[in-house]
Amino acid sequence: MNREDFPMLKNNLIYFDSGATSLKPSCVIKEITNYYENYSANSHRGDYDISLKVDKMLDDTRCKVKDFINANSSREIIFTKGTTESMNMIIFGFMKNYLQKDDEVLITKTEHASNVLPWFILEKELGIKVNYIPLIDNKVTIDKVKESITNKTKVISLAWITNTIGDIRPIKEITKLAHDNNILVVIDGAQSVPHIKTDVIDTDIDFLAFSAHKMLGPTGVGILYGKYEYLNQMLPLNYGGGMNSFFESDKTMEFKELPERLEAGTLNLSNILAFSKAIDYLENIGMDKIEKHEKELKKYLINKLKEIDNIEIYNEGTDSGIVLFNIKNIFSEDTSNYLNHYHICVRAGNHCAKMVKDELIIKNTCRISLYLYNTKEEIDKFIEIMKGNKEIFKVIL
Amino acid sequence: MDSNLRREIIIDNYQNPVNRKRIDNKDFIHVSTRSDSCIDNIDLYVKINNDIIEDLYFDGEACAITTSATSIMIKKIIGKNIQEVKELMNNYYNMIDEKEYDEEKLGELLAYSEIYLQPNRKKCAMFPFETLKKAIKEYENKM
Numbered sequence: 001m002n003r004e005d006f007p008m009l010k011n012n013l014i015y016f017d018s019g020a021t022s023l024k025p026s027c028v029i030k031e032i033t034n035y036y037e038n039y040s041a042n043s044h045r046g047d048y049d050i051s052l053k054v055d056k057m058l059d060d061t062r063c064k065v066k067d068f069i070n071a072n073s074s075r076e077i078i079f080t081k082g083t084t085e086s087m088n089m090i091i092f093g094f095m096k097n098y099l100q101k102d103d104e105v106l107i108t109k110t111e112h113a114s115n116v117l118p119w120f121i122l123e124k125e126l127g128i129k130v131n132y133i134p135l136i137d138n139k140v141t142i143d144k145v146k147e148s149i150t151n152k153t154k155v156i157s158l159a160w161i162t163n164t165i166g167d168i169r170p171i172k173e174i175t176k177l178a179h180d181n182n183i184l185v186v187i188d189g190a191q192s193v194p195h196i197k198t199d200v201i202d203t204d205i206d207f208l209a210f211s212a213h214k215m216l217g218p219t220g221v222g223i224l225y226g227k228y229e230y231l232n233q234m235l236p237l238n239y240g241g242g243m244n245s246f247f248e249s250d251k252t253m254e255f256k257e258l259p260e261r262l263e264a265g266t267l268n269l270s271n272i273l274a275f276s277k278a279i280d281y282l283e284n285i286g287m288d289k290i291e292k293h294e295k296e297l298k299k300y301l302i303n304k305l306k307e308i309d310n311i312e313i314y315n316e317g318t319d320s321g322i323v324l325f326n327i328k329n330i331f332s333e334d335t336s337n338y339l340n341h342y343h344i345c346v347r348a349g350n351h352c353a354k355m356v357k358d359e360l361i362i363k364n365t366c367r368i369s370l371y372l373y374n375t376k377e378e379i380d381k382f383i384e385i386m387k388g389n390k391e392i393f394k395v396i397l
Numbered sequence: 398m399d400s401n402l403r404r405e406i407i408i409d410n411y412q413n414p415v416n417r418k419r420i421d422n423k424d425f426i427h428v429s430t431r432s433d434s435c436i437d438n439i440d441l442y443v444k445i446n447n448d449i450i451e452d453l454y455f456d457g458e459a460c461a462i463t464t465s466a467t468s469i470m471i472k473k474i475i476g477k478n479i480q481e482v483k484e485l486m487n488n489y490y491n492m493i494d495e496k497e498y499d500e501e502k503l504g505e506l507l508a509y510s511e512i513y514l515q516p517n518r519k520k521c522a523m524f525p526f527e528t529l530k531k532a533i534k535e536y537e538n539k540m
Contacts, residue, residue, distance in 0.1 A: 333436045333460040337518070349436040363458055364436060397404040397461065 001285065001293060003373050013343040014378045019163050019191060019322060019369030020347055021213045025281055028216060031274035042266055044242060054269060061276040062259070065223055068279050069208065070199040075258045076231055079267050082222035083190040084114040086209030089224055089262065090186055091118035093234040094207075095155065098184075101127035103154040108133050108140060109355035110162045114209075115188045116355065119157065138315065139167045145174055155184050160192030164350075164367070165315045166322030168196065172203045179204065184230070190214055194371070195294060195320060197287040206230055217278035218271035224262070231258055238264035290372045294321030297370045297379065304383045311386065314365060321370035327389050332364040338392045339366075342385045398507045406469075406508040411461040414468035416454045418442075425452070426535050430528040437463045437524055443532040448478045455525070462512070462521035469505045470525045479533055486526050493519055 003009050005025040015023055041051040043058050062074040071077060080086045099105070105119055109132050119130045133140055133148045133156075140158065156178050161168050175185045186207040189198060193208075194215030200208055207230065212221035226234065236243060236255070243264040247253035255261045282290065298321050305311050305325060314324040327335050336348035347367045368382075420427070420442035429440045437459040444452040453471045474482050489506050491498040495513050509522040 331458065331460045331464075333521075337460075337515075363438075393404060393408050393461065397407050 001372055006373050015345050016368040017345045017347050018371035022216050022371055027277045028274045031277045032270045035270040035273055057273050064276055064279045070201050076228050078224040078259050078262045079272055080222040080224050082211040083209045086222050086224035087114045088118050090207045093237050099128050104129045104131055104152040105155045106131055106133050106148050107157050112163050138165045140169045142173050149181055153183050157186040159188040161320045163191045166320035167318040175204045196291050212275040217275035220268045221271045221275050236262055240264040294370050300376055301379045323368045324365040332366045335366050337396045341395050403508045406505050407465040410465035410468040416471050418454045419456045420454050426532045428531040439528050441528050445536045450474050462518050463524045466522050467525035
């Protein structure tokens with residue numbers, strides 16, 4: 001849908017790697033230039049029109065993000081560099097002070113590196129224990145979460161949708177269970193917020209991290225959401241301009257209220273303001289419609305792939321628009337290289353979730369991740385090329 | 398070398414690589430390299446005595462280019478001394494980087510003479526040698 005809005009699609013390529021980063025519509029690209037050409041000023045500083053304009057647009061964008069995920073207040077929305085920075089702020093700015101030695105954190109082996117490594121470091125620093133919820137058929141089930149909880153469990157930290165297997169976790173049920181046991185819930189929304197409706201009040205999650213660039217927005221912008229009571233306890237990882245109320249030579253200082261306290265330094269203004277256009281764009285289409293479109297495409301793609309005899313599919317039963325596959329006895333990178341010869345972009349490897357190999361048996365796979373601009377016609381072309389895969393070495397060598 | 402022969406050498410070494418075996422023996426230096434692209438993963442087991450590569454095995458999961466280049470490298474360097482291996486490596490890297498190189502000394506490694514046409518695959522062709530470098534360094538540090 002809406003393919004004419006995406007300039008990259010004019011380059012004669014089939015883009016199946018939106019899980020890595022999405023393409024951007026013209027309205028987002030133009031807004032970046034618009035900032036630099038027409039109202040290039042810093043926020044929170046100026047006594048002149050264009051700076052006030054930037055302030056207002058920044059506030060509007062924050063409100064838009066708040067509404068998009070249905071948060072209570074725009075003070076709960078912090079602009080960051082991306083999901084990784086948001087996760088690190090949650091873990092080192094909040095959890096580091098909240099958790100104590102021997103407290104337990106539950107994750108899974110299919111989490112992305114940014115929901116694994118900060119916890120590993122905290123385990124070393126604080127002596128907390130990072131445990132894994134066992135997966136059933138690669139998925140998180142409420143029963144296994146229940147079994148994994150002990151009286152020491154203080155946090156459950158999960159991707160809403162994983163970037164490998166693409167399973168959609170039952171977050172609302174997990175959060176209910178967690179809160180009944182005084183456990184906080186951290187959600188990595190990098191692969192979910194762009195693709196399904198996110199409601200932080202309905203699901204009652206405590207923290208959420210996601211990136212603009214995977215949802216039609218520019219690179220270098222992310223969101224940290226936290227319930228006000230928790231966010232207000234978070235210590236800044238950065239101190240400096242924009243986050244302080246005053247500081248004196250006698251070393252007294254006072255910091256601003258949320259959200260500014262957690263946003264030291266000049267924000268990535270051009271891209272944050274352009275992100276606002278991406279949210280408008282997604283809302284105009286409707287997240288329900290986007291989800292339905294991806295589901296249909298995935299079903300279509302899997303049925304077609306199954307018609308080719310030497311293809312292995314690893315995540316047929318998951319609901320998101322992610323398909324993991326290999327050509328039998330062919331290394332995934334050779335397959336992605338083969339497809340690249342036909343201008344088809346897919347990702348090969350372990351997709352930054354390096355513990356997945358413990359769960360999936362197979363280490364490396366090709367990943368197709370679909371989005372709203374993908375079509376059945378593109379899938380047909382891809383299938384045509386895949387049918388010729390016996391010639392792979394003639395093409396790539 | 399024509400393209401058919403090049404392809405044949407690569408496929409043959411990819412599908413039937415030599416010395417693919419995990420070694421658990423203290424006489425061997427074990428080095429492992431995981432590529433930055435999160436994909437190729439090669440383990441080398443190198444036995445070096447008196448500066449001579451006496452034996453060499455590999456294990457791991459990698460693409461056709463990396464696997465075949467590893468197999469060819471193993472065949473080329475067993476029995477050579479470290480100085481000779483370094484010279485071979487320089488010569489091979491010169492070819493990959495489109496610089497002057499000595500064709501005579503490369504043998505089957507000439508299969509990658511046009512790898513520069515696919516810049517994203519150059520690192521695959523260099524990967525086994527980059528891994529070997531680590532083992533040589535470990536050996537030299539011990540000396």
